[in-house]
Amino acid sequence: MKLTYHGHSVVKIETNRKTIFIDPFITGNGATDLNADDVKVDVILLTHGHSDHVGDTIPLALRNNALVVAPFELATYLSWQGVNAHPMHIGGAHQFEFGKVKLTQAFHGSSYIDENKQIIYTGMPCGILFYAEGKTIYHAGDTALFSDMKLIGERNEIDVAFLPIGDNFTMGPEDAALAADWLRAKTVVPIHYNTFPVIEQNPHQFVSLLKEGVGKVLQPGESMEL
Numbered sequence: 001m002k003l004t005y006h007g008h009s010v011v012k013i014e015t016n017r018k019t020i021f022i023d024p025f026i027t028g029n030g031a032t033d034l035n036a037d038d039v040k041v042d043v044i045l046l047t048h049g050h051s052d053h054v055g056d057t058i059p060l061a062l063r064n065n066a067l068v069v070a071p072f073e074l075a076t077y078l079s080w081q082g083v084n085a086h087p088m089h090i091g092g093a094h095q096f097e098f099g100k101v102k103l104t105q106a107f108h109g110s111s112y113i114d115e116n117k118q119i120i121y122t123g124m125p126c127g128i129l130f131y132a133e134g135k136t137i138y139h140a141g142d143t144a145l146f147s148d149m150k151l152i153g154e155r156n157e158i159d160v161a162f163l164p165i166g167d168n169f170t171m172g173p174e175d176a177a178l179a180a181d182w183l184r185a186k187t188v189v190p191i192h193y194n195t196f197p198v199i200e201q202n203p204h205q206f207v208s209l210l211k212e213g214v215g216k217v218l219q220p221g222e223s224m225e226l
């Protein structure tokens with residue numbers, strides 16, 4: 001399995017001969033190394049409806065004929081745009097051919113704001129547990145620290161956790177460091193920082209708060225093999 005960070009909360013997973021993107025916010029993402037027109041994708045996993053997470057999902061899914069897995073309300077909205085969407089919800093898992101997906105809770109908001117300044121409710125925000133090749137990946141989405149991360153850590157042997165550290169909208173570095181302890185992930189990669197001035201953080205300082213060898217800063221475009 002190959003994991004690549006593409007800035008903000010964009011994570012690419014290559015496994016079982018499939019290319020999976022979590023939260024493909026590319027157009028307008030000053031922190032990404034990607035160009036949306038060049039992206040090839042088989043599956044898109046979404047944590048919540050905010051534009052810095054849904055991003056280029058609709059054009060990417062339509063052009064690549066990709067499956068989109070999302071919380072029920074968001075999946076329903078996307079299906080109305082012609083997207084092939086698989087709805088799930090918090091606590092539910094499903095075995096797909098490319099791997100198993102389970103949605104977790106996240107403490108945040110979830111809505112889609114359209115051209116007419118209408119706020120469309122897109123259900124509860126989620127985190128994603130992804131299982132394939134005997135490995136477990138946790139992408140926390142946008143969330144505050146919550147103590148049930150201990151439960152997620154107890155019930156899963158997490159190989160890599162992607163945790164937001166930007167503060168303001170999500171956990172900041174101190175809360176994310178406690179989350180890392182509770183999740184007991186072997187490797188923790190910081191996400192959701194330095195995309196906008198309000199979420200500027202030093203990821204290396206965050207890594208210094210973690211147990212030795214746990215934190216790993218990935219530059220946009222940088223990969224790790226599991």
Ligand code: NI
Nearest residue numbers: 048050108142
């Ligand atoms: Ni958000």
Ligand code: MN
Nearest residue numbers: 050052142169
């Ligand atoms: Mn966000």
